[in-house]
Amino acid sequence: MTGQRVLVAYGTQNGGTAGIAEEIAATLEKDGLAAEARPAADVTDVTAYDAVVLGGGLYAGRWHRDARRFARRLKAQLLKRPVWCFSSGPLDATATQKEIPPTRAVQRDMSRLQARGHTTFGGRLEPEPQGWLARSMAKRGMAHDWRDFEQIRGWAHDIAAELHQQPQAREADERK
Numbered sequence: 617m618t619g620q621r622v623l624v625a626y627g628t629q630n631g632g633t634a635g636i637a638e639e640i641a642a643t644l645e646k647d648g649l650a651a652e653a654r655p656a657a658d659v660t661d662v663t664a665y666d667a668v669v670l671g672g673g674l675y676a677g678r679w680h681r682d683a684r685r686f687a688r689r690l691k692a693q694l695l696k697r698p699v700w701c702f703s704s705g706p707l708d709a710t711a712t713q714k715e716i717p718p719t720r721a722v723q724r725d726m727s728r729l730q731a732r733g734h735t736t737f738g739g740r741l742e743p744e745p746q747g748w749l750a751r752s753m754a755k756r757g758m759a760h761d762w763r764d765f766e767q768i769r770g771w772a773h774d775i776a777a778e779l780h781q782q783p784q785a786r787e788a789d790e791r792k
């Protein structure tokens with residue numbers, strides 16, 4: 617099946633999660649889907665999309681607020697389409713070494729949307745990030761990019777494979 621449109625929406629403070637979302641969208645495109653990455657705060661409607669990937673940077677165990685608000689605002693539309701979620705956080709190699717389950721707060725957001733799947737990717741802390749806490753972490757030597765782009769592309773390929781096997785959500789909506 618071709619022509620399916622996929623939104624990759626993200627909540628970010630320092631841009632690391634945006635980079636992951638863009639890589640996911642680029643991979644989905646290579647796999648024959650029409651995908652675009654957009655800041656979650658800018659999206660007011662998802663009816664033009666057949667599927668949605670929603671990701672958030674982790675702050676104190678919760679998604680960045682833009683991802684949480686997106687999930688709440690667009691819940692009714694999201695429930696009618698397949699949704700996958702990701703978190704980006706750990707500032708070490710653990711997310712590459714093993715599957716890290718969603719935090720409790722992310723689990724709650726995901727269950728509201730009946731999300732099909734979730735994964736956790738390593739995070740990134742820049743040397744001069746936004747936010748005083750982030751800056752103090754960077755000063756303590758924690759600034760590093762732990763995102764694993766091979767892992768990110770692998771996860772996106774799996775989503776593309778699932779989408780190629782199912783009818784388009786927009787068409788399914790019209791048949792109801």
Ligand SMILES: Cc1cc2nc3c(=O)[nH]c(=O)nc-3n(C[C@H](O)[C@H](O)[C@H](O)COP(=O)(O)O)c2cc1C
Pocket residue numbers: 627628629630631632633634672673674675676677678680704705706707738739740741747749750751753
């Ligand atoms: C104040 C602060 C709190 C954080 N809390 C968590 C956390 O609870 N769990 C986690 O895995 N990572 C945590 N991180 C790491 C961030 O999730 C990581 O830097 C992520 O890549 C940020 O995404 P962004 O660049 O899209 O904002 C925290 C980072 C900062 C600066």
